[in-house]
Amino acid sequence: MDAILTPAESEALFLSLRISGVAVLSALPFAFAAALFLARSRFPGKTLVDGFIHVPLVLPPVAVGFLLLTVFGTRAGLGGWLFAHLGIRFVFSWTGAALASAIITFPFQVRAIRLALESVDAGLNEAAETLGASWWDRLVNVTLPLALPGIAAGLVTAFAASLGEFGAIITFVSNIPGETRTLPLAIYTALQAPGGEAEAARLSILSILLALVFMSLAEYATRRAKAEQ
Amino acid sequence: MSIDVALRHDFGGFVLDARFTVARRGVTALFGPSGAGKTTIVNAIAGTFRPRRGRIVVDGRLLFDSDSATSLPARLRRTGYVFQDSRLFPHMSVEDNLLFGWRRAQVRADSAEIGRIVALLGLEPLLPRRPRALSGGEKSRVALGRALLSSPDILLLDEPLAALDAARRAEILPYLETLRDEARLPMLYVSHNLDEVARLADDIVVLREGRVVRQGSVFDILTELELPAFAGTKPLGAVIAIKVGERRGDGLTALAFDGGTLLVPELRQPPGTRLRVRIRAEEIMLALEEPRTISANNVLLMHVRDIGRDAEGHADVQLLCGATRLVARITCASLERLQLASGKPVFAIVKSVTVDTAMRGGAD
Numbered sequence: 001m002d003a004i005l006t007p008a009e010s011e012a013l014f015l016s017l018r019i020s021g022v023a024v025l026s027a028l029p030f031a032f033a034a035a036l037f038l039a040r041s042r043f044p045g046k047t048l049v050d051g052f053i054h055v056p057l058v059l060p061p062v063a064v065g066f067l068l069l070t071v072f073g074t075r076a077g078l079g080g081w082l083f084a085h086l087g088i089r090f091v092f093s094w095t096g097a098a099l100a101s102a103i104i105t106f107p108f109q110v111r112a113i114r115l116a117l118e119s120v121d122a123g124l125n126e127a128a129e130t131l132g133a134s135w136w137d138r139l140v141n142v143t144l145p146l147a148l149p150g151i152a153a154g155l156v157t158a159f160a161a162s163l164g165e166f167g168a169i170i171t172f173v174s175n176i177p178g179e180t181r182t183l184p185l186a187i188y189t190a191l192q193a194p195g196g197e198a199e200a201a202r203l204s205i206l207s208i209l210l211a212l213v214f215m216s217l218a219e220y221a222t223r224r225a226k227a228e229q
Numbered sequence: 230m231s232i233d234v235a236l237r238h239d240f241g242g243f244v245l246d247a248r249f250t251v252a253r254r255g256v257t258a259l260f261g262p263s264g265a266g267k268t269t270i271v272n273a274i275a276g277t278f279r280p281r282r283g284r285i286v287v288d289g290r291l292l293f294d295s296d297s298a299t300s301l302p303a304r305l306r307r308t309g310y311v312f313q314d315s316r317l318f319p320h321m322s323v324e325d326n327l328l329f330g331w332r333r334a335q336v337r338a339d340s341a342e343i344g345r346i347v348a349l350l351g352l353e354p355l356l357p358r359r360p361r362a363l364s365g366g367e368k369s370r371v372a373l374g375r376a377l378l379s380s381p382d383i384l385l386l387d388e389p390l391a392a393l394d395a396a397r398r399a400e401i402l403p404y405l406e407t408l409r410d411e412a413r414l415p416m417l418y419v420s421h422n423l424d425e426v427a428r429l430a431d432d433i434v435v436l437r438e439g440r441v442v443r444q445g446s447v448f449d450i451l452t453e454l455e456l457p458a459f460a461g462t463k464p465l466g467a468v469i470a471i472k473v474g475e476r477r478g479d480g481l482t483a484l485a486f487d488g489g490t491l492l493v494p495e496l497r498q499p500p501g502t503r504l505r506v507r508i509r510a511e512e513i514m515l516a517l518e519e520p521r522t523i524s525a526n527n528v529l530l531m532h533v534r535d536i537g538r539d540a541e542g543h544a545d546v547q548l549l550c551g552a553t554r555l556v557a558r559i560t561c562a563s564l565e566r567l568q569l570a571s572g573k574p575v576f577a578i579v580k581s582v583t584v585d586t587a588m589r590g591g592a593d
Contacts, residue, residue: 124318124319129276129277130310131376142318
């Protein structure tokens with residue numbers, strides 16, 4: 001790896017992978033709950049909730065970063081309280097980058113999981129119910145296994161999208177080498193320095209390769225999901 | 230054993246308003262054209278559909294009662310539901326599908342029962358397979374086994390044969406017949422196929438546009454002259470309960486029924502076996518004098534009980550002999566010529582008797 005990438009570059013690569021991994025996995029339970037809620041419940045105003053969940057998809061990431069800063073900044077309300085009482089700090093920290101990525105890619109996960117849940121034949125749930133299975137039992141033993149490939153596809157898509165996050169991260173947690181400087185931020189930094197084009201090109205090619213790998217993984221999972229039906 | 234159902238639900242345009250009682254064990258057919266509300270009734274009993282008003286009692290257990298706001302959750306109702314589309318879990322092996330309900334049963338059948346049902350339905354070679362590797366008929370059998378192993382109080386079968394072609398249907402029917410005769414389990418069988426009903430049912434509840442229009446034993450309902458009018462089918466003929474008699478040595482076997490004897494080509498069943506035979510309305514000729522030199526083996530002296538005519542020039546003559554009813558379909562012209570009327574004695578020449586060899590007697 002060192003032959004191709006400088007230590008700073010591989011640091012950016014592994015930081016990106018770690019931040020995206022943590023972001024996607026910690027958002028998963030919330031995304032699953034939201035998707036289940038949207039897939040199963042009927043109530044007036046559901047469209048509004050659905051719209052709200054998808055807001056990060058259309059909002060400028062910089063705006064998301066700014067909002068996070070106002071909420072989680074150490075001098076702000078919630079952020080100040082978290083720092084004073086629990087010592088948890090998001091700003092200028094890789095965990096903050098993960099939080100920003102999680103919020104930006106949340107809609108990807110919800111959408112994929114919801115589609116996966118809705119594609120599970122409702123009749124199977126009914127059959128399981130007449131066979132004595134409770135709500136949890138049906139969720140764990142019927143719905144979940146059948147939705148699993150779709151959920152995996154959503155997870156991988158969200159992960160790939162998270163690798164490319166720039167605006168929210170740089171606004172919320174700044175551009176700190178080894179802490180918050182992910183691949184896109186490293187490319188940006190390289191371009192700021194004179195003669196950095198070669199490094200930027202290498203990092204861009206790396207990003208393209210990563211995107212290809214994870215998108216084919218997502219595609220594979222989607223095809224598995226279809227075969228399962 | 231009893232099933233008490235009274236339901237009322239307004240679907241906006243279509244009103245389901247059905248009540249019926251089944252007093253005995255055996256197979257009760259919910260029979261009627263599609264859209265009559267049959268599946269909705271079964272769903273209400275299973276608990277997957279909640280009617281606005283009504284009361285459902287199975288074997289003394291109150292499952293649903295709108296007056297006291299009682300509705301047992303579907304998973305606690307102990308109804309074995311066999312869906313039209315099988316609904317096997319695609320991510321589980323046949324074995325895990327079969328055991329899904331068994332593992333969750335409130336009163337679990339002992340493991341010997343598993344082997345018995347697997348053998349009864351011929352499921353042994355299918356156990357390790359996934360549902361997608363099964364034929365339509367095999368899926369139906371697995372769905373049946375899965376429902377049985379959940380130790381239900383009642384078996385609900387929603388057109389389990391409708392998705393199958395004639396050959397597959399013929400493959401499953403004997404299993405259902407065996408089940409009827411061996412499982413001490415009441416069954417509610419939804420069907421719009423009178424032929425299936427004639428083979429399987431002990432009682433028939435006829436539904437039309439959300440209402441129960443007739444209810445009675447299979448023997449009575451099938452010979453009702455108004456059957457075409459209220460069920461929208463042509464008369465099928467009669468189903469008769471018989472007992473196999475001794476071999477006669479002339480290649481024929483005598484079948485005793487309430488009111489006489491039928492002769493059919495030799496049967497394999499031992500004497501004393503109770504069976505059902507079917508005689509189609511078109512297979513009976515009527516004569517005023519006893520025909521002495523005739524190839525038909527069965528000439529029965531009967532009485533005309535009732536006569537019905539349809540617009541196409543057919544006349545259906547309901548005949549009575551002891552407690553047994555037959556229907557003969559002749560032309561209106563023949564009816565005039567013979568001057569048949571209620572109470573008149575007549576000879577029924579039965580051209581053929583259908584004996585389904587896998588068929589047994591049904592509930593007493």
